[in-house]
Amino acid sequence: MQLTAEDQLAIFKIIIQADQLATQRNAKAYAALFTTDGGITGIKGTVTGSANLINFTQKTWGQEPAHAQHLTVAPLITAVVDNTVTAQSTLLIIDPLAKTVVDCQLIQH
Numbered sequence: 001m002q003l004t005a006e007d008q009l010a011i012f013k014i015i016i017q018a019d020q021l022a023t024q025r026n027a028k029a030y031a032a033l034f035t036t037d038g039g040i041t042g043i044k045g046t047v048t049g050s051a052n053l054i055n056f057t058q059k060t061w062g063q064e065p066a067h068a069q070h071l072t073v074a075p076l077i078t079a080v081v082d083n084t085v086t087a088q089s090t091l092l093i094i095d096p097l098a099k100t101v102v103d104c105q106l107i108q109h
Contacts, residue, residue, distance in 0.1 A: 001080050001081075001083065002080075003077065003080055008077060011075075011077065011087060011109075012075045014033055015072055015075045015087060015089055015109055016072045018030060018072075019072045019091065020070070022061060023068070023069045023070045025058075027053070027057045027058045027061070030053070030057055031057070032050075034050070034053060036049070037049060038053070039052075044056075044060065064093060064103075065095045065102065067096065067097060068093050068094065068095055068102055069093070069094050069096055070091060070092075070093055071091070071092040071093075071094060072089050072091065073089060073090040073092055074090055075088070075089040076089065086108065086109070087108075087109040088106060088107060088108050089106075089107050089109065090104065090107070091103070091104070091105045091106075091107050092104050
């Protein structure tokens, strides 16, 4: 499967939108970016399903400074196999008031 430029932009838009919604602390809209059985796997565990995604993200974001910003850096499509696209990006969580990096993680999408 070959991705068009429009396909690639749509994928990058979703990745960036997820971090924008995280900055806004909009867990419901964030979870809506996933399929109904979609999930997150990371150093804090694995959760699947909309309700669990909402609870997980609210808990995770609650541990960050209230004004922290989630920034997407260098999204890159790394594989396209059949109808599955794999991408990665770097997530920077910053505290703009203290001008510090709260966290930095490589994210697989």
